Amino acid sequence: MEKHILLRGNDVPNIHQYDVYVQHEGYAGLKKALGMTPEQVIDEVKASGLRGRGGAGFPAGVKWSFIPKNEPVKYVTVNADESETGTFKDRLIMETNPHQLIEGALICAYAIQAKAVYIYLRGEFWDIAHQLDQCIEDARRHGFVGQNIGGSSFSCEVYTHLGAGAYICGEESALLNSLEGKLGQPRVRPPFPAQKGGGLYGEPTVVNNVETLTNVPWIMVHGAAEYKKFGTEQSAGTKLYCVSGHVQKPGVYELPFSTTFRELLYDICGGPSVEGRSFKALLPSGGSGPVVPLNDQVLDTRMSYEDTAKVGTIIGSASLIVMDDSVDMTWVASKVTKFFKHESCGKCTPCREGTYWLDKVIDRIMAGEGRPEDVKLIENVAKNMAGITLCALGEFAANPIIHTIRQFPEDFNRHVAAKTETRPAAGKKTAPAAGD
Amino acid sequence: MAILNNPKYEDRIQWHLSKYPDKRSAVMPLLYIAQEEYGYVSQEGILEVAQLCDMDPTQVKSIAGFYTMYSEKPKGRYWLQTCTDLACALRGADEFHHDLLAYLEIEEGGTTADGLFTAEHVMCLAACDKAPMLQCNFHFMENLDLAKMKAWIEEKRAELEKQSK
Incomplete structure (x- = not known):
């Protein structure tokens, strides 16, 4: 069931070493790209249907095509900040197949004619x-990083x-601020990173996730059509x-998007960890995506962008x-x-204050001090955070609590009911309200 | 000592300053060097980094304060940060961390009397399948239990005793 385009270390021992990597198609994708025009490279990536793997699923080739051609200075930034709770995939790529990431980033750099790649790691x-720095030096020694890459007129530096x-800092505009030596806080957009004024040092910049870019060398070598044979239509x-x-x-598994949750959680992961217990719930995209009950309908859903939307959640970063x-x-x-x-x-303000209040209310509920009207209060706080912050963290923050109330009302009500039974006589001061 | 004009750091400092078109970008790597030298981000370290990056010391201090991996006060020789986020907590990380603090006889964020260990809990460290886990001075220790930690702690204590003899 597993297909390794990225975790090729599972099939080829020591592929993290430069010599082994070049014996197994290593840097062949970059060489092929250098023989094409930048536009042809972008078209091939567009045709492959490759979507951003950091969570948003934005088509990678389309993102690259937003970079203006007439700007003299452009950058590629690799998002290796992997910090979403439950996410540990990019780390595995960088540990076991680092050269394929470097190669993918360089192909992207060639496609947009960037002068440097910065890999931003948490x-x-x-x-x-430090291992990546060593790999970059190995690639440099063989002419794939630095001046006149692969004997071409294209030059590009790679830094961690x-x-x-x-x-x-996993949020792209906060990442750029952090890289510039500023506080890692999101920027006002537009201008977007791809535009003049919006990217790194104000220059047009592509920000892509580690996993996204690591797909690119394989696409260049085997072609977009071959790549599209895996997964689903979208x-x-x-x-x-x-x-x-x-x-x-538990672990990281590389599978086509067409695989169902059941195949992964039962056939590959072996089912529940404790005998006699059954699955109850799933957060499919770390803390950010809506929680769902692990029922038959969800289990038989394919883990793709379009299929997970049908059961009210997202695949996101697939955590x-x-x-x-x-x-x-x-x-x-x-x-x-x-x-x-x-x-x-x-x-x-809505996120800074909203997350504080949500935490305060849920602490109260957990302490058996919840009130039936807390549901309304939580919904009100969530509503006042949605869509009015500079980045998505404000939106995500209300997800866990809102979707728990929606999907698992019995768990929620149990805490509130516990309170009702022990509520002091009327007139006595109860736990402080959110506004106190 | 200092990080400025210190042969131990000269190459690394120059390397970081050369990586970026704007010196200010080197503030984060240079703060790590200051932390390495002083054991924490000291006032002297902030002034040196500010000079190297051509920044105002207040700006450097705000960077040091924003990120959790810079410490503005001294820590134990081993800085243990246990992930107790959801995925790890489902595999017993909360209990592990609680027992670790009890064994070290310290409170959350505290340092042992011998100055060897500081322990605290942190958010997700991207090692969810290997819980309970922690990072010790930024290196991961995974698939832990209290017995393993006790053995490791005693080993470090014995090393210290040997050194002080």
Whole structure:
């Protein structure tokens, strides 16, 4: 069932080493691209249907085509900030197949005629960044990084840059600010990163996820048509699915988008981790995507962009956090809400204040002090965060709690009911309201 | 010592300054170097980084304060950060962290009396399939349990004792 376009280390031992990589099509995609015009490279990536793997699923070739041709200075920035709760795929690519990422980034750089690539890694990927630096030097020694790449007239530098612990820097405009030595907070758009004034140092910039770019060398070597044979109509290729939580075999699995949740969670991951327990709920895209009950309808859904939308959620970064029937979903909502409260960068008031209030209310509910009217209060806070912040964190932050109430009302009501039973006599002061 | 005019860091500092068209971009890597030298981001370190990056010290301080991996106060020799986020918590990370603090006899974020260990919990570290896990001075330790941690802690304590003899 598994198909390795990205996790080729599973099939070829030591492919992280330059010598092994070049023996297995390594840098062949870049060489092929250098023999084409930049426009032809973009057209091929467009034709492959490759979509951004960071979560949003935006077509990669289309993104590249937004870069203005007449600007003299352009950049590629690789988003390796991987910080969404439950996501650990980019790390595996960089550990086991780093040259394919470097090659993919260089093909993108050629396609938009960028002068440099910056790989922005989350600060915790300290060891990985040092390995990547070594790979970049190996590639440089063989003429694939630096001046006149592969003997062509194209020159490009590749650098790593370590963040220092901020989820928000996975948001592309915050990432660019961080790379410029500013606070990692989102920018006002437009101008977008692809436009003059919106990218790195104000220059047009492509920001792509690690997984997205690592697909590109394979597409160049084997062609868009071959790539489209994997996956579904609107979700071409394979995807790295990160599975964590209550399964027997958690890990990262590379599968075509046409695979169902059941095939992954039962056939590959071996079902629930504790005998006698059954699956209860799934967060398919880390903390950001809507939680769903793990029922037959969801299990038989293909893990593609279009199919997951039909069951009211997203595949996003494909960070599957699986929960069995021992889990209290209100506790889950509380955990994820705390994550967003901690990671809110503080720039936009609705997110900074909203995450604080959501956390406060859910703490109260968890402490058995919930009130029936808290549902309305939460919905009100969520409504006042949606669509009015500079980035999506404000939107995502309300997701866990709102969808828990919707999908698992019994878990939620249990806490509120517990309160009702122990409510003090009227007239006595109860727990502080959100506004106190 | 200092990081300025220190042969130990000269090459690395020059390398980071050369990577970017704007010196300001080197503020993050240089703050790591300052932290390495002083054990935390000290006031001296901030002034040196500001000079190197051509920035105002206040701006450097705001960067150091924004990101969680820069510490503005001294830590133990081993800075243990356990992930207790959802995916890890489903595999016992909360209990693991609680027991670790109890074994070290410290509160959340505290440092042991011998100055060896600081322990705290952090958000997702992208190692969800290998929980419980933590990062120790930015290197990952995975698939842990308390027995493994106890053995490791005692090993480090014995090393310290040997050094002080």
